[in-house]
Amino acid sequence: MLRMMTWNIRTGGRDRTGPDRRDLVCRVVTAQAPDVLAVQELRGFDRPGVLAGFADRVGMRPHLARSCFGQPVAVLVRPPWRIRSAGPVRRPLHHAAQRVELATTAGPLTVFGTHLDPYTGLRRRIEAGWLARAVGRAPGESALLAGDLNTLDPGTDHADRVARLPAAYRRRHLRRDGRTVDTRAVARLLAAGLVDLWTHAAGPPELPRGGGPADPTHAAGPAEVGLTAPTRHGGGGEFSGMRLDYLLGTPALAARLRDIHVVRGGDTEYASDHYPVVAELDLDPA
Secondary structure (H helix, E strand, O other): OEEEEEEOOOOOHHOOOOOOHHHHHHHHHHOOOOOOEEEEEEOOOOOEEEEEEHHHHHHHEEEEEOOOOOOEEEEEEEOOEEEEEEEOOOOOOOOEEEEEEEEOOOEEEEEEEOOOOOOOHHHHHHHHHHHHHHHHEEEEEEEEOOOEEOOOOOOOOHHHHHHHOHHHHHHHEEOOOOOEEHHHHHHHHHHHOOHHHHHHHHHHOOOOOOOOOOOHHHHHHHHHHOEEEEEOOOOOOOOOOOOOOOEEEEHEEEEEEEEEEOOOOHHHHHOOOOOEEEEOOOOOEE
16 A cells, blocks of 8 residues: 655745744654655755755655755655656746656556646646646556645635635636636646546535435535645645645546545644645555
């Protein structure tokens, strides 16, 4: 079983003012023990020894993609998973994207860790297109795109949630008309054939025996239980209770999904302004 985790740790686990959060970040990763970790907002991790020190603390092997304009991202892998190849996606993303190909008993699995543009939906849509093409070139049937996509999903009504944002942040999630919620980046990835593992796991709302209205707790699952930002005490004034962190897989990979959940409580409430997302996939190392 492969345990996959994606997490935006906010400015490398350090703020210009306030406490150093890196110990909290390491404790969360150690407690979750992912086999593969896609991690974003690695400010300062491209300095000598920083990423290597973090990787040593959590017992994983790191692969860093430096950023053109923003912050690096990385994908870390835990032994005994064997890496066939790795390298950055060579496109001018605002942040970055890193590709790691793993050997599994079911054939190659390619994991892309990324972080899309935080400011404009048009730019995110362009970046999503680049990533969709990169995923399409991955060998075999199994590929996974993981990260902070800074985008709301196209299957949910987000009007009230976006309306609650301060005006400066609201613009990030609206199209040029100033009214329509911009979900085009995720929509473009779904149109390319990727499956949103969160909504795939939730499935359609269930009807009680004998028919009748759907179970409201089940129906609220994708929209509410899956929210990833903000945390309770980690900041995040630019969020209003949003699902911005995704695991998107090819159909063959989605068929191997056994569990997916957002990690809340304890250190996660202070370590970042995003919650981690963890999935269990029916794959074994080759």
